[in-house]
Amino acid sequence: SENPQNFLREVERYIHLNRISDEATKVIIFSTFISAGSQADIWWNNLTATETASWATVKTAFQGQWPAIVVAAKSTLEYQKELLALRLKEEDVGERITVAGVSTWSHLHYHGRLQKLVQDAGVANAPVFIHQVREALPRVLRDLTSPAPPDWTTFFDEIRNANIDTIQDKARRDKERREAEKAQNLRIAKLESKQADPVEVLRLQMQRTTIGQTNAQPAAHTNATTRPINNVNTTRNAVPNPSNNTTTRRQIRYVTASQNNTQRLRSQPPTQEERDLMRARINELLHHPDTTDGHAAYETQIRQWETQWGRGARCTEQSPYPLTPGTAQICSGECFRCGAHGHIGPECQMPVDDQLPKNESIWRGLSSRILGTFNRTT
Secondary structure, rough: OOOOOHHHHHHHHHHOOOOOOOOHHHHHHHHHOOOOOOOHHHHHHOOOOOOOHHHHHHHHHHHHHHHOOOOOOHHHHHHHHHHHOOOOHHHOOOOOEEOOOEEEEEEHHHHHHHHHHHHHHOOOOOOOHHHHHOOOOHHHHOOOOOOOOOHHHHHHHHHHHOOHEEEEHHHHHHHHHHHHHHHHHHHHHHHHOOOOOHHHHHHHHHHHOOOOOOOOOOOOOOOOOOOOOOOOOEEEEOOOOOOOHHHHHHHEEEEOOOOOOOOOOOOOOOOHHHHHHHHHHOOOOOOOOOOOOHHHHHHHHHHHHHHHHOOOOOOOOOOOOOOOOOOOOOOOOOOOOOOOOOHHHHHHOOHHHHHHHHHHHHHHHHHHHHHOOOOOOO
């Protein structure tokens, strides 16, 4: 399996280091490097006197028998693909790693690899792919770079000069957030697996907005009973209990969306592909302002949604639901019941009849569960 050219170079290195100039001596030294009984030994013993007359003729005969292996060099396009595929894992940000026996920071090692790939891809002097590479950075590092670096040199400098204390602090906070969201997703998945009431599922989803804060006390629902959904046309009502003052819940009727008979249960945190798909679906529908034209456009969106998915269908991850004009941005830590900031669902004082459409509440909850509160401003 040895590369024959490496064998030849080893002989030449020995000749050079020992300053051997005599041709006959070079030939003899070459023969001593050949393993006895090997294919090379058989080849050597069958050479003619002309082929072993000098070091030059020996090398010619050797290269004729074992020609140099042609290297399949990577193309510029392949290097560009590697450049776009290069990733720094979120969990590695702010960590020390060992490279070739040397301790370094993970983002500095990434910086070196990125710089080499940019050079190999032939784009070092052109401001191309910078946006794609920046978007693929972990959020902690991306937040420490300019939104639109003018060139690669500026982008490289921003990564290399990022303050390690700031990186580690942001990485710690980001890790805590991911762990809290993971635990919350598992709780939601357990509830979904039991086919719970959507309002109860949303109550858990709303708690995502309080990550890092003291857990809010759930609203009192002493009479709430979780009932399995027997069929898609079932009408569910909260029946008043004469023993207390619990108000009857307004009637909720759902049928399965036409193109999504079964919503996949989520027992694991969302993948990057799922997050990308959800972000794209959020962008499908324009969130209109609280104006006359905005409300007219919103009503059109509702009619289009019902035409596509069916009147009374339940919103799913595949069927983005229009947002009420003038309400808070989606995934901004808003209340899923009224679309305002400053509180979460269980604390919402909005009368039931004035709350958001149930499908909008579900859509906001699904989006927040998968994407977190990326639109939060404070």
